[in-house]
Amino acid sequence: xxxxxxxxxxxxxxxxxxxxxxxxxxxxxxxxxxxxxxxxxxxxxxxxxxxxxxxxxxxxxxxxxxxxxxxxxxxxxxxxxxxxxxxxxxxxxxxxxxxxxxxxxxxxxxxxxxxxxxxxxxxxxxxxxxxxxxxxxxxxxxxxxxxxxxxxxxxxxxxxxxxxxxxxxxxxxxxxxxxxxxxxxxxxxxxxxxxxxxxxxxxxxxxxxxxxxxxxxxxxxxxxxxxxxxxxxx
Amino acid sequence: xxxxxxxxxxxxxxxxxxxxxxxxxxxxxxxxxxxxxxxxxxxxxxxxxxxxxxxxxxxxxxxxxxxxxxxxxxxxxxxxxxxxxxxxxxxxxxxxxxxxxxxxxxxxxxxxxxxxxxxxxxxxxxxxxxxxxxxxxxxxxxxxxxxxxxxxxxxxxxxxxxxxxxxxxxxxxxxxxxxxxxxxxxxxxxxxxxxxxxxxxxxxxxxxxxxxxxxxxxxxxxxxxxxxxxxxxxxxxxxxxxxxxxxxxxxxxxxxxxxxxxxxxxxxxxxxxxxxxxxxxx
Ligand SMILES: Nc1ncnc2c1ncn2[C@@H]1O[C@H](COP(=O)(O)OP(=O)(O)O)[C@@H](O)[C@H]1O
Ligand SMILES: [Mg+2]
Numbered sequence: 001x002x003x004x005x006x007x008x009x010x011x012x013x014x015x016x017x018x019x020x021x022x023x024x025x026x027x028x029x030x031x032x033x034x035x036x037x038x039x040x041x042x043x044x045x046x047x048x049x050x051x052x053x054x055x056x057x058x059x060x061x062x063x064x065x066x067x068x069x070x071x072x073x074x075x076x077x078x079x080x081x082x083x084x085x086x087x088x089x090x091x092x093x094x095x096x097x098x099x100x101x102x103x104x105x106x107x108x109x110x111x112x113x114x115x116x117x118x119x120x121x122x123x124x125x126x127x128x129x130x131x132x133x134x135x136x137x138x139x140x141x142x143x144x145x146x147x148x149x150x151x152x153x154x155x156x157x158x159x160x161x162x163x164x165x166x167x168x169x170x171x172x173x174x175x176x177x178x179x180x181x182x183x184x185x186x187x188x189x190x191x192x193x194x195x196x197x198x199x200x201x202x203x204x205x206x207x208x209x210x211x212x213x214x215x216x217x218x219x220x221x222x223x224x225x226x227x228x229x230x231x232x233x234x
Numbered sequence: 235x236x237x238x239x240x241x242x243x244x245x246x247x248x249x250x251x252x253x254x255x256x257x258x259x260x261x262x263x264x265x266x267x268x269x270x271x272x273x274x275x276x277x278x279x280x281x282x283x284x285x286x287x288x289x290x291x292x293x294x295x296x297x298x299x300x301x302x303x304x305x306x307x308x309x310x311x312x313x314x315x316x317x318x319x320x321x322x323x324x325x326x327x328x329x330x331x332x333x334x335x336x337x338x339x340x341x342x343x344x345x346x347x348x349x350x351x352x353x354x355x356x357x358x359x360x361x362x363x364x365x366x367x368x369x370x371x372x373x374x375x376x377x378x379x380x381x382x383x384x385x386x387x388x389x390x391x392x393x394x395x396x397x398x399x400x401x402x403x404x405x406x407x408x409x410x411x412x413x414x415x416x417x418x419x420x421x422x423x424x425x426x427x428x429x430x431x432x433x434x435x436x437x438x439x440x441x442x443x444x445x446x447x448x449x450x451x452x453x454x455x456x457x458x459x460x461x462x463x464x465x466x467x468x469x470x471x472x473x474x475x476x477x478x479x480x481x482x483x484x485x486x487x488x489x490x491x492x493x494x495x496x497x498x499x500x501x502x503x504x505x506x507x508x509x510x511x512x513x514x515x516x
Contacts, residue, residue, distance in 0.1 A: 050446070076448045084446070090439040093432070101436045104429070105448035147447070 001064050003028045003186045004049070004080075004155050009058035011041075011048050018044045019210040021058070024188065026155065026203070031177065031187045033218065035194040035231060036207035042190040043085055045207070046159050049188075050082050051075050062155075077105055081153035085160045085190070088144035091133035095124050098132055098143050102150030110150060117146035120176060138169035145176065155186040162193055174200055195232050198222050206231060240397075247399040251388070259407040259476055262414030266469035269421060270462040276438045277458040278339065280352040285466070287363035291330060292467030293474045294367045295323040297376055316471050317409065323471065328463035334359050335459055343455075377478045406475040413468060421461065430457060 002025035011019040018041045026032040034042050047053040049060055051072045060068045067075055076082075090098050099117055103110035118125035121142040127135060132143055141161055148156060161177070162170040170193065178200060181187050191197035198204050201218035206227055214227050221227050267289055274282040282288075299319035309315045338359060342352045384390075385408050388400030424431040437444040437454040445451060 052442070052445075072445050073448050073450065076446060082446050084442065087440055088443060090436045090443060092439050093435060097432055097436075100429075100432060101444070101447050101449070104433060104436075147443075151448070 001061065002026060003063055004188065005059075005061045006045065006049050007059050007061070009045065009048050009060075010056045011044060011053055011058075012056060013044075013053075017210070019048065019055075022207065022210055022212055023058075024049075024205055024212075026186045026188045028154070028186045029181060029184050030202045031181045031189065031200065032203040032205070033197045033201035034188070034190045034205045034207055035192075035197060036205075036213070037231070040207045041210040042207055043159050044210070046082065046084075046157050046188075046190060049157060050080065073105075076151060079151075079154035080157065081148040081151050081155070082157045083144045083148045083159060083161055085163065089132040089135075089140050089147065092131055094129055094131055095135070095143055096128040098147050099150055102147035105151060113150055113152060117149055120149075120179075121146060138165040138172075141165055141169070141173060145173065149180075153185065155188070156180060158187065158189040160190055160192055162191065170196070195222070198232075244397055244399040247391075247395075247397055247401050251399070251401045255401070255403065255407050259410040259472075262410050263469050263473040263476065266414055266417060266465045266472075269418065270465040270469070273421075273458055273462055273465075277434060277454060278343075278352075280339075280349050280356060282462075283353060283356045284334075284360040284363055287360045287367065288327070288331060288462070289466045289470040289473070290367045291363050291470075292323055292327040292463070293470035294371055295326045296320065296467065296471045296474065297371065299323055314405070314409075314475055316475055320468060320471055324464045324467045327467045328460050330363075331459045331463050332456065334363075335455065340455075376474070404476070406472070410472040410476055413472060417465065417468065421465075424461075434458065 005023075005025040007023050007025075008021045009019050009023065010017070010021060022041065022045055024032065024034065024045060034045065036042055044053065048055045048058075051060075051067075051070060051074075055068070058068075059066055062075075062078055062080070067078060070078070090101060093101070096114070099114050100110065103113060118128070123139060124142055124146060127139065132140060135143065141163075145158075145161065148158075158177070162173050165173065174196065177187055177189065181202075189197065189201075198218040198221050204214075204216060204218050204221040205212060206214035206221065214221060214224060216224070222232065267285060270288075271282055271285050274280065274285070296316050296319055299322055300315045303309060303315050303319060310318065338355050339352060342355060383405060385403040385405055386394075386401075388402045391397075391402065392400040425435055426432075433444070433449045434454050434457060436447065437449055437451065441451065444454070
């Protein structure tokens with residue numbers, strides 16, 4: 001059984017069905033990537049895994065334990081961390097306060113973790129007294145990533161962490177994600193830049209209309225002619 | 235000294251006595267109410283029309299408790315009894331506001347109602363609260379100041395300075411200005427520096443991300459109401475001490491509070507609270 005498993009998830013917003021028996025899983029020390037067209041339900045899968053949207057059926061297990069019934073907060077304290085696609089910082093708070101809020105549930109000293117985040121993103125140290133809303137898109141993504149790191153999670157879920165950043169920053173963020181994975185964390189990421197993401201992924205899912213269309217290792221998906229034609233631009 | 239400069243000093247004394255001191259203390263009372271409205275607006279995202287009547291409710295509790303204390307002879311000379319009972323009054327007002335939140339506002343938060351819906355329900359709460367206060371106290375004016383009336387009176391001031399114009403500095407004015415200043419400073423410190431205060435700002439900034447950081451939304455809402463209850467009760471008590479209590483006038487304070495809340499968008503910025511405070515005073 002994989003470390004985090006979402007199995008046969010069915011979910012809807014009101015009466016509009018979005019996910020149809022969709023399954024994803026990720027191991028510790030593994031990077032899994034979900035790609036797919038806009039509106040396929042990628043963000044919705046994340047929300048269900050986090051308990052921000054209730055699944056109609058299906059189950060979510062973490063380390064073999066069913067967490068489907070837990071609240072979002074409880075899942076966070078069980079080691080899940082999430083960087084949402086939009087609105088992923090506290091805009092009118094400083095960079096440092098954003099990180100402090102990330103560590104809100106921790107009882108021990110969080111300053112060491114803040115130092116670690118600064119070591120990972122040196123630019124954030126220079127900007128630590130600035131409000132998050134005054135940062136560039138790339139810097140804001142780094143704050144969002146750093147905030148999620150503050151709980152010292154065992155699994156990180158990222159929804160389009162490179163949306164709206166330059167190619168250089170994208171490479172930087174991808175390399176940070178690989179560092180995190182190499183440190184033994186499980187990472188599940190939704191990405192628009194499918195080609196680049198699948199290149200570094202251990203495992204990939206192609207999601208279409210709330211269904212698993214293709215599943216395989218990153219290499220397999222990149223080399224699959226159908227996936228190439230439909231989702232990677234030939 | 236020439237008589238010209240004496241005239242200027244006299245004019246200044248006159249101005250202080252009739253304009254500056256009353257305005258400072260009235261402004262301070264309003265500032266506290268405005269701060270409460272701002273808190274609710276920022277954290278709970280609605281304009282709380284029940285603010286003035288909550289203030290009346292807090293004052294009512296203060297009046298009742300003061301009456302009780304005086305009838306028992308549990309007073310300390312020189313200090314208005316109303317001030318001594320404020321902490322207990324805050325507890326009652328908190329319970330009232332939390333109950334209202336439970337009964338009414340929580341439901342609308344849960345169904346993610348539009349802000350205007352919650353504003354309308356707060357008007358309902360306003361009528362109910364006002365009704366309770368009128369039912370208990372009646373519509374007549376109440377005076378509940380029993381302590382020393384003046385720090386110094388006009389006569390003392392004249393005797394001391396030899397000026398023609400005098401300044402009277404009422405105890406209630408002194409208390410109002412001091413307490414309001416301390417409270418605003420406290421709220422400012424709380425929001426800027428403490429973990430819970432920062433969490434409240436985070437919740438106000440981005441509710442979903444606050445949830446993802448493990449911040450308990452219910453707790454943030456409760457703390458907001460507790461702060462509001464404290465600010466409201468103290469403002470009400472100070473207003474009552476300064477001007478006497480009349481349900482109908484105190485209800486109108488809501489409107490004045492709202493005017494001041496134009497400053498609300500600054501409330502999180504470093505000088506926001508000070509600016510709010512200053513603009514209330516002037
Ligand atoms: N809060 C919401 N209420 C109603 N429908 C929504 C909501 N969020 C997303 N949707 C719809 O659900 C579908 C999937 O959305 P999403 O999971 O965000 O797609 P993706 O992240 O793959 O682009 C879309 O058709 C979208 O319009
Ligand atoms: Mg999305």
